[in-house]
Amino acid sequence: MRQPHPTPELNLLEDQLRRFLVRDIAPHYHQWERAGIMPRELWRQLGAQGFLGADAAQAFAGAEAGYAAAACIIQTISAAGFAGLASAVAAHNEVAIPYVMDLGTDSQRQRWLPGMISGDIVGAIAMTEPSAGSDLKAIRGRAEKIAGGWRLNGQKTFITNGIHADLIIVAMKTDPDAGAKGISLFLVGADTPGFSRGRKLDKLGQNIADTAELFFENVEVGEDALLGGEGQGFACLMNELPRERLSFAIAALGACDAVLQDTLAYVQERKAFGVSVAQFQNTRFRLAELHARVEVLRAFVRQCIDRQSRAELGTADVSIAKLVSSEVQGELVDVCLQMFGGYGYMKEYPISRAYVDARGQRIYGGTSEIMKEIIARELLGR
Ligand SMILES: Cc1cc2nc3c(=O)[nH]c(=O)nc-3n(C[C@H](O)[C@H](O)[C@H](O)COP(=O)(O)OP(=O)(O)OC[C@H]3O[C@@H](n4cnc5c(N)ncnc54)[C@H](O)[C@@H]3O)c2cc1C
Structure with missing residues (x-):
């Protein structure tokens, strides 16, 4: 437990x-x-x-x-x-x-x-566009007011659940001259005329989570599709991002637990030079280091879970959790795969999947560089 x-x-x-x-x-x-x-x-x-x-x-x-x-x-x-x-x-x-x-x-x-x-x-959130990921204010997708609602045009990419989604929460520009205040969110049912899905993207890992391109071509929605108020999209995204980012930290921690457990079992069973791989000092020290880092990370993620439960989780704290968890996980899967030797490189061993699955963590939900930027801003101001 x-x-x-x-x-x-x-x-x-x-x-x-x-x-x-x-x-x-x-x-x-x-x-x-x-x-x-x-x-x-x-x-x-x-x-x-x-x-x-x-x-x-x-x-x-x-x-x-x-x-x-x-x-x-x-x-x-x-x-x-x-x-x-x-x-x-x-x-x-x-x-x-x-x-x-x-x-x-x-x-x-x-x-x-x-x-x-x-x-x-099934729900999906569609912010990223082919030409705007980290810099969300640069999205080009456009929502224009029409009688009784809005007309949406644009393209999104890398959208998780994009193929299965029945509801897409999409970020569009409602006022291209208003910067962050010109973005709004819309609830779009996948059966709305003008909405279509592109390719199911072929990813390196995490393949069962379908990822897709989405197209909005003269998609007409009613006033009741506007979510969170006109021009409030960016502020809403900023409010909701801590929870999203914490989920990535929690997932990273879970993945670290799974890989460590698997590796501990393997190194005790696998023999080389007449002893178990677990008896080499390199194995013992590397696993001890990784375990120590995971436990420190766990303590911080638990704090973040408590703060999120009280609706008090701040952007900088969750950025620390996402940054550190992604980096610890990235190192852990690499070191552990090495301990499996050649078997670690074989797809039938779960460690090989854990290795490729982990790579996305440093990218989606805000890259590690963007997490550092947010933390630095808290430390140093803009
Ligand atoms: C598997 C997967 C699932 C995803 N799911 C979703 C989803 O459901 N919904 C959604 O909207 N998006 C989703 N994304 C998109 C994801 O959030 C973006 O890929 C991510 O935010 C980075 O944007 P980008 O790919 O455009 O990279 P870019 O913004 O083009 O960045 C390229 C490189 O430049 C660096 N960089 C950018 N700005 C700075 C800066 N200011 N300082 C230093 N370095 C910088 C980045 O860190 C990166 O290394 C998903 C992506 C993946 C891979």
């Missing part, structure tokens, strides 16, 4: 999720990774088991189980070695649902949340 503050309810949730992962996910994971996408039906299974929207309000079909429950779900999936599934679920649970919950009107919540929590509606 590795929850920050274990309670009988959290223990039960973790046990139930672990059993689900062993029974319904593990036997098929390799095949879904090869296919580059998980089955759509899996979302409904996740919903039926109560793993979607665990902390959303009961009034909208959520379990209202608190943020610790939401964090437990991401950590447990990741600690089982299913980083791609953790990313897909995080995009839905930790980004799309909280956006609707926190920024939506009651009628928007009523329209979208029950389906998102049952798994009938």
Whole structure:
């Protein structure tokens, strides 16, 4: 049990999720990774088991189980070695649902949340464009006012759940001359005329989390599609980003736990020069170092989970959590893969997947360089 503050309810949730992962996910994971996408039906299974929207309000079909429950779900999936599934679920649970919950009107919540929590509606967040990722203010997608609503035109890329998504929360420019204040968010159903999906992108790792290009061509939506107010998009994104980034830190920690456990078992069993690999000082010291770093990281991530539970998590703190967790995970998978020797390079060994899956962590949700920029700004001012 590795929850920050274990309670009988959290223990039960973790046990139930672990059993689900062993029974319904593990036997098929390799095949879904090869296919580059998980089955759509899996979302409904996740919903039926109560793993979607665990902390959303009961009034909208959520379990209202608190943020610790939401964090437990991401950590447990990741600690089982299913980083791609953790990313897909995080995009839905930790980004799309909280956006609707926190920024939506009651009628928007009523329209979208029950389906998102049952798994009938898969959510995605679409900010990144081919020419604007880190620099979100530079997006070009445009929403123009028309009678009774808005007309959207633009292109998004690298969108997690882009292929399965039924609801896309999209950032568009509503006033190209107003900088950050000219961005607004829209709730777009995937059945809206003019919306289309491009390729399912072929990624290095985390393949079961489908990633896609999305196109908006004269997509007309009503006034009720505007989320969080006109011109408020950038401010809304900034408010919601801490939760998204914390989910990446939690996932990284889970992945570190999975890889360390696997490596500890392997080095004790594998023999070289008549002794186990675990007996070489290099193995012992490197594993001790990594374990120590993971435990220090865990203490900080737990603090962040507590602060997020009280809605007090700041941008700089979560940037530290995302930066350090991604970097620790990156080093850990590399060192551990080395301890597996040639077997570590074989796809049938989970460490090889953990190695490629880890690489994205330093990029999505804000790159490590952007995390450093945010931390430096807190230290030094602009
Ligand atoms: C697997 C995956 C899933 C994703 N899912 C989503 C999603 O669901 N929704 C979504 O909207 N986006 C998503 N993204 C996009 C992701 O958030 C962006 O890729 C990321 O923010 C970086 O943007 P970019 O790719 O345009 O890189 P760029 O912004 O072009 O950056 C290129 C390089 O320049 C560096 N750089 C940029 N600015 C600075 C600076 N000021 N100082 C120092 N260095 C800098 C970057 O760190 C990077 O190394 C996903 C990406 C991946 C890989």
